[in-house]
Amino acid sequence: MNQISPRNSPEASPARRRLLDTATRLFYELGIHAAGIDRIIAEAGVAKATFYKHFPSKDELVVAYIEEQDRLGREAVATLPKQPPRESIAAIMGRISEAVVAGGWRGCPFLNAAAEYPDPTSPVRRAIDARRVWYHNSLRKLLAEDGDPAPSVTASLLVALSDGLLESAYLDDPEKIPALVQEGVDRLLERR
Amino acid sequence: MNQISPRNSPEASPARRRLLDTATRLFYELGIHAAGIDRIIAEAGVAKATFYKHFPSKDELVVAYIEEQDRLGREAVATLPKQPPRESIAAIMGRISEAVVAGGWRGCPFLNAAAEYPDPTSPVRRAIDARRVWYHNSLRKLLAEDGDPAPSVTASLLVALSDGLLESAYLDDPEKIPALVQEGVDRLLERR
DNA sequence: ATATAGAGACAGACCTGTCTGTGTAGGAGA
DNA sequence: TCTCCTACACAGACAGGTCTGTCTCTATAT
Incomplete structure (x- = not known):
């Protein structure tokens, strides 16, 4: 064999x-x-x-689900065209609008899963953590390239804005999201 | 009787x-x-x-839970001292930091509940909707008083920032939240 | 006496996870 | 080409537990 x-x-x-x-x-x-x-x-x-x-168990299926969603997101970001950092940031944040206007949006899969898994040491939560670390780091590096004086702080704010707008698209009005993404990024990024 | x-x-x-x-x-x-x-x-x-x-049912208990959390939040905001609108906004957003540094934070109760209730017509979701409408309107009125040229847009961004920071306090580092709240509000509010 | 609530059996459905048995497709050897 | 063997997957019974919700019976307090 x-x-x-x-x-x-x-x-x-x-x-x-x-x-x-x-x-x-x-x-x-x-x-x-x-x-x-x-x-x-x-x-x-x-x-x-x-x-x-x-x-081996349902939880392993949940982990596979989370990890695949994470992988698909990373691949989508990896295939974005090479461009100046600020445009890259806009493109990454713009994915929020794309995900949401398609219809059937039911909130961020990672936040929804985290709501159902309180134990931070569970494999599901670890998979979610990995996703969040990657997302924060991706933005932080681009912000550093862009000359942001506090790239980690700005990255945290962009992550929070992403999460919040994804929830707003679920619970409020999805059609307003594209304009809010653009406006929010404009205001959060340091003006130069 | x-x-x-x-x-x-x-x-x-x-x-x-x-x-x-x-x-x-x-x-x-x-x-x-x-x-x-x-x-x-x-x-x-x-x-x-x-x-x-x-x-009458478990769902009615869930509705009572959501409505009570909503009521407690409204009472806390109602008892804030009368002050200029920008200070009121800062005080409302500052409640995020207070809720989070206390420890045992497990995410926003409303977002967590919404993750478990996909049907937007369910009583639980309607109770959550009511909360979100109240929160958005409270911020919008203060922003209008403050002379914000687009109070509804700014309010939506502040709601998104609130939701995102509450999730970040659960999934990332709670200790960074107070600084992020202050910095985020500073950047989102129109400079004058 | 009546309202209130504790204790807990019970029904019927659904949950995860294990088990046995059956069918089938493809490769190896004659 | 025919036959055997193995891997894979389908079908579904079953166990043991938990879920919501209904029920009876008992105790207490005003």
């Missing part, structure tokens, strides 16, 4: 792919606790034994 | 008071779905029948 045959690669399994896609949709739409395993496997068309072969 | 006797007032029942206090603590610490009725009544020392006499 070939232990490193392609079939052992996680991505090579269609069942695993269907499970993660279905879980992503249901976790986001219903909330994590409200989306049961029985429903996930039924809508994915996967047997329960197959599910527990790919994921 | 006197239908409007004092004993019919909701606040007159110690059992109801214990239920709401215990539910408030458990909903906030564990999350709403994760806090079961059995545990709430056990820790409150209340019989199940008594619980269902005071609250």
Whole structure:
């Protein structure tokens, strides 16, 4: 038996792919606790034994969900065109508007998950932490390049503004978000 | 039987008071779905029948929890000293720092609840909406008094900053919040 | 005497996770 | 080409626990 045959690669399994896609949709739409395993496997068309072969527990599925959302976000940022730092920041923040005007926005997946996982040492919370550290650092580096005298402070404010506007898009009026993103970034960035 | 006797007032029942206090603590610490009725009544020392006499369902208890948190916030703002609008805004935003440095902060109760209630027509979401409308309007009026040329936009940005900093206090470093509140308000308010 | 509330059994549904059994597709060897 | 073998996945029963909500019975206090 070939232990490193392609079939052992996680991505090579269609069942695993269907499970993660279905879980992503249901976790986001219903909330994590409200989306049961029985429903996930039924809508994915996967047997329960197959599910527990790919994921040791529901929490591991949640971690995979969080990590994949994180990875997709990082890839989207990585493929942004090379441009001056201030334009890069505007482009990163502009992704908020894109995510939100598409419709079906139900809040930031990471904040929603954090609301359901109080234990900061849980694997789910660690995955969320990793995402937040990456996001803050990405902005901080661009701000430093831009000559911001306190790039870490400004980055924290931009992170807070991002989180707040993503929640506002869920709970208030999504159509106002694009203008608020632009205005908020303008006001938070140091004028020169 | 006197239908409007004092004993019919909701606040007159110690059992109801214990239920709401215990539910408030458990909903906030564990999350709403994760806090079961059995545990709430056990820790409150209340019989199940008594619980269902005071609250027709768990969701009604959740609504009472949200509405009470909302009421407490409004009372705290109402008792702030009369002062110029910009100082009032600073005082309202300063409540974020107070809430957070006390320790045990687990995120904004309203945002956490919204994460668990996807249906925007549910009573819980309506209670959250009412809170957000009040908060936005309070800031907008003060900004208009202050002569802000676009008080609604600025108010939306301050609401977003509030939400984002409350989440940051939960997921990042709470000790940095007071400085970020001050700095964020400074940058968002129109300079004159 | 009546209102209030404690204790707890119970129903029916749903939760996660384990288990057995069946079907199928593809590669290896004759 | 035919057959065997192995990996994979589907179907679903089952266990043990928890969920909300209803019920009966008992105790207390005014």
